[in-house]
Amino acid sequence: MATIKEVAAKSGLSPTTVSRVINNHPYVDDAKRKKVMQAMEDLGYVPNSSARRLRGQRTNTIAVIISRIVNPFFSHLVDAMELIAGEKGYQLILCDSRLDKDRELRHLELLKAKQVDGIILASLQNEWKAIEPFTKYGPVISCNEYDTNAQMPVIRCDQVYGGYIATKHLIEKGHTKIAYAGGADRIQLTRDRKTGVFKALKEHGLSIPEEWMFPSFYGIEDGKNIFQRIYAMENRPTAIFAGGDEVAAGIIQEAKRFNYRIPEDLAVIGYDNQPIADLINPGITTIEQPMKLMGTRAMEMMVDMIAYNRKVTYKKEILPLQLVVRQST
Template structure:
């Protein structure tokens, strides 16, 4: 097996110069770099990445905390993050919290114990005062989630405005008894969405019925259950805002099984523009987020903080969303009365 001494001998250079090239250090001419690279190829020499990381005191690893990877939104987000991180020479480990406060803190220990160089949080379950001490061990960037009180960079869209526009769309389609169905009751994102929902109702003087709020629905099965809970207790419901295309799909499926017409009897909106939203019959009106752009920006911001290791000004990157109106809510437009 070739050694660094063998590379130095074949290239006609010192072991120190070879080491500087392997560790990507400055002050080596391009001509010498190419001689060393050619010698390494000829000998089949592969640098010991673990030793190199130990010397640089970097793991070249990023942890991404998310509620559950089975949600297509997070699946697409993590895929785009992994691709961008790989381009920058970093690997990504996925940490599912399942909305557990303790799991969230346990995974943040990876930063404290220097097992990762930085952390991306796509949701925050604990109070920020519980998270903040971990910043002494390394950088944290929020993606999708945002907290006004935090002193970290954030990459997200305006969930409050998106929920407002989606709810206003239901109102414009003639809905007056509108239910709110979402999940992540501890999430600040869910809190912002509910604010946007209630603002739209208040603006049009429509009564907000707290009994028509479901805050535990996160997947298709939850959507099926939510449909029965709502229609049995509030048969007059004529519109449903949901925080997920999966939940919306569950509602639409069960509505069809129960001879309720969508959108004639109940207009339904989803969130995230998952592939499921196009495959359902009827197709689901939804909010489209620029997932790839947000994911790439998040990794780039975190990478910059890891590499430069200096005091930085937290930045906030807010991306635009789009309301995609499809058949699950599209009625003949009625004037508001």
């Protein structure tokens, strides 16, 4: 309600001086500083954010685009980002692409309108070609998801390695009949995981028959379906690599319903190490992704890029992945 002018009038000083007080500039007489503070207090004055943004060409706001906030993986990622953003004095705009290309692009427009200082992409439905034009309006970095030929900084994990150690673990447990249930192949992250899986298999002279490949499956229901399909087979796998703990959980739940023993009849390995992995019985052996760390680093990097006017040329940061062994394998 009150403006800087009114504060100036009330304290008998100019708007300039009031502004100096607000922004902790030096060169303000102590007595006058106190007068201004008193006037601000009396009027309940708070600087208008829109005016500051317009003048300062900064919004102190960062957008994060994820694909599904109800996925615990993303909520943990966002949780870490929100914490750091707050510490650094930024607001966080939450944008959910809902796995939709156009929604994702619409959210990127925030940068053009200078409504945010930067965007963290933890959803990557579009190709680099579609995203690249936005990068000239401000910093854009990707987090978790990635695209090798994209020219943007990225914080992610080594998915090839993740697929590799998961499969290696199954092989070491004596399995040779391994099935694969991953996400869509159009996503590089998924492709890389698959590469890791096959790398491990190859090293041991193994492979996966077409019948045991289940692409594009995500949720618990999908997991249940997968088990149904396996159950109907004549030649069944003895182990399965699932590209997510939710899918793994679905497989396990359904398997139990059919009195299939886990891991004796079917070993299941998940991915992400989400809370459910430790909750269901048997616990899911899985690949832990450092979501907190990823969110933290991504936000820190973004804040740095904004501060240094994106002259910082971070390339990429690859965070560690590790196997968490529970009872499902």
